[in-house]
Amino acid sequence: MKVxxxxxxxxxxxxxxxxxxxxxxxxxAGVDVDYPLKQTCxxxxxxNSGYQxxxxxxxxxxxxxxSGFDYVVCPSGSCTLHTKDHIYSGKDNEPKVYExxxxxxxxxxIKNLKANFPYKVGIHASxxxxxxxxxxxxxxxxxxxxxxxxxxxxxxxxxxxxxxxRKDECCGFGGTFAxxxxxxxxxxxxxxxxxxxxxxxxxxxxxxxxxxMHLEGILRRENSPVxxxxxxxxxxxxxxxxxxxx
Amino acid sequence: xxxxxxxxxxxxKKNKPGKLPLPEHPKFPYENNLIEQFQASxxxxxxxxxxxxxxxxxxxxxxxKFTSDQQVLSLVDGISGNFEIxxxxxxxxxxxxxxxxxxxxxxxVENAAIWLPEEKIIHRALPFIAQHxxxxxxxENLLGNMHEVYQKINVADPGYGVFVAGxxxxxxxxxxxxxxxxxxxxxxxxxxx
Amino acid sequence: MAKYQKPKTRSKMKTxxxxxxxxxxxxxxxxxxxxxxxxxxxxRSKRDVxxxxxxxxxxxxxxxxxxxxxxxxxxxxxxLQFEKNASxxxxxxxxxxxxxxxxxxxxxxxxxxxxxxxxxSKSILTExxxxxxxxxxxxxxxxxxDLGERIIQFNKQVPSHIVMPAIHLKKKxxxxxxxxxxxxxxxxxDPAYLTEAAxxxxxxxxxxxxxxxxxxxxxIAETGGFVVxxxxxxxxxxxxxxxxxxxxxxxxxxxxRAADLGVFLRLLARSATGQSITNYTSHFHRPREGxxxxxxxVDNGRTxxxxxxxxxxxxxxxxxxxxxxxxxxxxxxxxxxxxSTVPGPIxxxxxxxxxxxxxxxxxxxxxxCGSCTDxxxxxxxxxxxLYKWRQVITKEGPSQPSKKWAMRFGGNVMSKxxxxxxxxxxxxxxxxxxxxxxxxxxxxxxxxxxxxPEVPKESFKDWYRKNRKQ
Numbered sequence: 001m002k003v004x005x006x007x008x009x010x011x012x013x014x015x016x017x018x019x020x021x022x023x024x025x026x027x028x029a030g031v032d033v034d035y036p037l038k039q040t041c042x043x044x045x046x047x048n049s050g051y052q053x054x055x056x057x058x059x060x061x062x063x064x065x066x067s068g069f070d071y072v073v074c075p076s077g078s079c080t081l082h083t084k085d086h087i088y089s090g091k092d093n094e095p096k097v098y099e100x101x102x103x104x105x106x107x108x109x110i111k112n113l114k115a116n117f118p119y120k121v122g123i124h125a126s127x128x129x130x131x132x133x134x135x136x137x138x139x140x141x142x143x144x145x146x147x148x149x150x151x152x153x154x155x156x157x158x159x160x161x162x163x164x165x166r167k168d169e170c171c172g173f174g175g176t177f178a179x180x181x182x183x184x185x186x187x188x189x190x191x192x193x194x195x196x197x198x199x200x201x202x203x204x205x206x207x208x209x210x211x212x213m214h215l216e217g218i219l220r221r222e223n224s225p226v227x228x229x230x231x232x233x234x235x236x237x238x239x240x241x242x243x244x245x246x
Numbered sequence: 247x248x249x250x251x252x253x254x255x256x257x258x259k260k261n262k263p264g265k266l267p268l269p270e271h272p273k274f275p276y277e278n279n280l281i282e283q284f285q286a287s288x289x290x291x292x293x294x295x296x297x298x299x300x301x302x303x304x305x306x307x308x309x310x311k312f313t314s315d316q317q318v319l320s321l322v323d324g325i326s327g328n329f330e331i332x333x334x335x336x337x338x339x340x341x342x343x344x345x346x347x348x349x350x351x352x353x354x355v356e357n358a359a360i361w362l363p364e365e366k367i368i369h370r371a372l373p374f375i376a377q378h379x380x381x382x383x384x385x386e387n388l389l390g391n392m393h394e395v396y397q398k399i400n401v402a403d404p405g406y407g408v409f410v411a412g413x414x415x416x417x418x419x420x421x422x423x424x425x426x427x428x429x430x431x432x433x434x435x436x437x438x439x
Numbered sequence: 440m441a442k443y444q445k446p447k448t449r450s451k452m453k454t455x456x457x458x459x460x461x462x463x464x465x466x467x468x469x470x471x472x473x474x475x476x477x478x479x480x481x482x483r484s485k486r487d488v489x490x491x492x493x494x495x496x497x498x499x500x501x502x503x504x505x506x507x508x509x510x511x512x513x514x515x516x517x518x519l520q521f522e523k524n525a526s527x528x529x530x531x532x533x534x535x536x537x538x539x540x541x542x543x544x545x546x547x548x549x550x551x552x553x554x555x556x557x558x559x560s561k562s563i564l565t566e567x568x569x570x571x572x573x574x575x576x577x578x579x580x581x582x583x584x585d586l587g588e589r590i591i592q593f594n595k596q597v598p599s600h601i602v603m604p605a606i607h608l609k610k611k612x613x614x615x616x617x618x619x620x621x622x623x624x625x626x627x628x629d630p631a632y633l634t635e636a637a638x639x640x641x642x643x644x645x646x647x648x649x650x651x652x653x654x655x656x657x658x659i660a661e662t663g664g665f666v667v668x669x670x671x672x673x674x675x676x677x678x679x680x681x682x683x684x685x686x687x688x689x690x691x692x693x694x695x696r697a698a699d700l701g702v703f704l705r706l707l708a709r710s711a712t713g714q715s716i717t718n719y720t721s722h723f724h725r726p727r728e729g730x731x732x733x734x735x736x737v738d739n740g741r742t743x744x745x746x747x748x749x750x751x752x753x754x755x756x757x758x759x760x761x762x763x764x765x766x767x768x769x770x771x772x773x774x775x776x777x778x779s780t781v782p783g784p785i786x787x788x789x790x791x792x793x794x795x796x797x798x799x800x801x802x803x804x805x806x807x808c809g810s811c812t813d814x815x816x817x818x819x820x821x822x823x824x825l826y827k828w829r830q831v832i833t834k835e836g837p838s839q840p841s842k843k844w845a846m847r848f849g850g851n852v853m854s855k856x857x858x859x860x861x862x863x864x865x866x867x868x869x870x871x872x873x874x875x876x877x878x879x880x881x882x883x884x885x886x887x888x889x890x891x892p893e894v895p896k897e898s899f900k901d902w903y904r905k906n907r908k909q
Binding site for chain 3: 007009010011012013014015016017019020023035037039040041043045046047048049050051052053055056057058060061087127128131132138139140141142143153166167169170171173174175177178179180181182183184185186187188189191214216217218220221
């Protein structure tokens with residue numbers, strides 16, 4: 001099983017620790033994982049803005065970078081979804097694309113982790129992972145509850161997971177929406193944070209760094225003690241940084 | 247005038263997708279605690295359903311609750327009122343009806359909808375214009391859900407038929423539920439053995 | 440994006456404000472925006488509770504979706520069948536290609552029957568056609584009888600929500616409106632008191648009206664009848680007292696069989712407000728003896744939408760409003776920010792088909808979170824259509840040179856690994872060395888209320904080169 005690690009562009013540039021945690025998680029599970037060095041981006045920012053065509057170059061490059069792998073694994077639900085929907089067509093000779101959590105639960109079938117995280121944690125259910133990849137049962141859909149990120153976090157020692165009032169409402173990031181609809185975007189972000197704060201959350205985690213980047217931006221501006229961490233960091237045994245800084 | 251019809255039909259023919267199959271309806275039978283479920287459902291709709299009471303008790307309730315100067319109209323055998331519907335030519339004459347007592351055909355327990363075809367109400371306006379509504383329904387005519395009731399009725403038989411599931415209500419002011427928007431201010435259903 | 444047909448642009452508007460600008464204006468009153476959000480979230484929560492009680496919920500959604508797929512694929516034959524059966528029932532069926540023809544039909548009917556005053560129950564279609572203004576300009580007294588509609592009619596507004604038209608107003612404001620129009624006590628804002636005042640006022644209107652206009656929730660092809668759902672009973676109060684009933688129906692509102700109502704009625708009210716059914720579900724098949732019943736079938740852009748492969752299934756909509764209640768953007772920006780008759784997610788995929796230029800910002804008023812798609816009782820893939828409209832709008836809509844340039848530039852960088860690495864390095868470097876005021880300026884929308892991420896010393900790629908591939 002050859003796994004190609006796909007690290008989204010903004011994670012590569014701004015959150016290398018998330019990529020390192022993802023890589024180490026896969027390595028410690030004994031996976032043969034490689035990171036193709038010529039990767040850039042899946043093209044989602046262009047496509048979601050209505051310029052899918054301008055993302056074609058990135059898509060071609062992506063297919064080239066990851067040809068020959070059995071799996072592509074990515075620590076972002078949103079980029080994973082875009083890759084599945086717009087870069088590959090689901091043919092047999094293509095690599096299978098997995099978001100990191102679902103790769104751990106569904107392919108590697110991880111049953112336990114060594115991590116310890118004695119903090120009160122709120123899960124931010126990022127929409128594309130939730131509704132696009134079915135990482136958990138969305139609250140709108142009726143049926144049996146399941147939640148893959150939560151299933152993994154429950155394997156972490158000492159962690160205390162809270163219940164939110166609105167367990168899977170969007171945070172308002174939405175790619176370029178965050179800029180073009182700034183007022184609504186920030187209002188949504190603040191409301192999400194308030195929900196976590198009301199439950200006494202110390203760390204907000206999730207499977208999409210982009211949503212967390214948006215929430216972190218607000219938290220830091222407001223000098224909040226609440227921190228954000230990507231789920232891979234917690235699962236890999238990292239601890240929160242001491243302080244948020246402007 | 248017909249040119250519009252032709253244009254619309256032609257545009258549909260040109261633009262519609264290839265024909266897709268018409269699915270059958272799924273069946274979800276629903277049997278338990280029909281009386282209790284009906285009572286719970288109508289309560290959520292702002293109404294009330296009583297069981298275990300007979301015609302005499304309903305008559306007694308009417309006699310106590312309404313005074314002789316209030317118009318009481320009964321379309322149920324064995325229950326008397328003081329207003330003769332036979333003389334009514336124009337539904338506007340029903341304007342001052344205080345309470346109407348009707349008999350429903352079928353009741354649906356999942357939502358408390360009661361089927362009232364035109365012949366059971368005589369005037370279409372009656373269940374709406376009355377200030378209060380009382381509906382009698384045989385327990386044996388309780389059905390589980392909407393799929394079942396549409397198997398029992400032919401909607402095109404009457405010129406008009408209505409499912410009434412509670413009193414007239416609105417929540418248009420700040421989502422506050424208010425009973426008695428335009429029509430009945432109360433609805434009581436008697437489930438008759 | 441195959442088979443896209445360019446919409447006929449009908450906009451004579453000056454400039455329509457973008458959704459973002461209208462939303463920002465609404466959000467200035469943070470307290471009101473939160474109140475609006477909470478009110479609608481409460482409705483969404485009631486919907487969840489109602490749906491949870493139905494174990495077969497997802498089955499019903501599938502079934503309803505498939506029935507509507509069939510309807511769209513056979514709409515011409517079903518409409519002809521419906522017309523034939525309705526005519527045999529004694530209903531006069533009229534066809535209208537557009538809003539104007541619809542309004543002309545109504546006017547002619549009123550003139551022929553010498554009616555001057557009429558009552559109306561809720562019909563989003565007549566809003567779409569601008570019927571009220573059309574008739575009022577001609578001297579008719581049109582009274583909206585749904586409480587919410589009457590409130591906004593007094594307030595000279597259009598509905599901000601298709602199911603709860605006055606959801607944007609607080610009871611205090613409604614109290615003021617009623618004080619002015621109905622003479623209720625100044626400052627009185629008790630909903631029960633205000634509702635009673637409206638009841639007394641509207642009862643007089645019902646008694647006096649000679650004509651009643653209603654919308655149509657479902658037209659039944661096999662029987663030639665139609666169904667109207669209300670909680671207040673206002674459609675029935677109007678039609679059963681008036682001499683003529685005019686029902687206005689979009690051509691997509693058809694269902695093949697009466698038994699299909701079992702499926703749709705179980706979904707409609709639960710999705711809309713969390714009720715198990717509306718308190719009145721009226722089935723009209725024939726006029727009262729000696730009275731008249733008309734039914735107007737309206738196209739107004741629907742057949743064009745049917746021809747757009749990517750967007751046609753928006754016509755499956757049964758107007759429950761669930762997508763509005765769940766939409767985090769709608770809840771915080773209110774219906775008016777959309778500037779279209781049908782606001783919210785479903786409006787954002789319907790309206791561009793009516794007027795691409797006017798509604799070009801609506802498909803961008805979404806994070807593509809997909810909640811709308813998951814609550815939709817007929818499974819319209821709303822968020823996917825928003826994405827697809829974006830692709831159309833950047834090609835056919837108003838040009839946005841700077842955005843286009845930025846996207847082309849971005850696409851170019853992303854296709855060249857070395858350029859990407861270099862640009863990333865430069866960006867991180869400039870963020871590190873630039874003074875704060877240089878980064879957080881009025882051109883940086885991100886930074887208005889948010890910090891940018893802290894800049895790491897090295898990218899992951901740099902780290903990987905050092906630590907794994909030496």
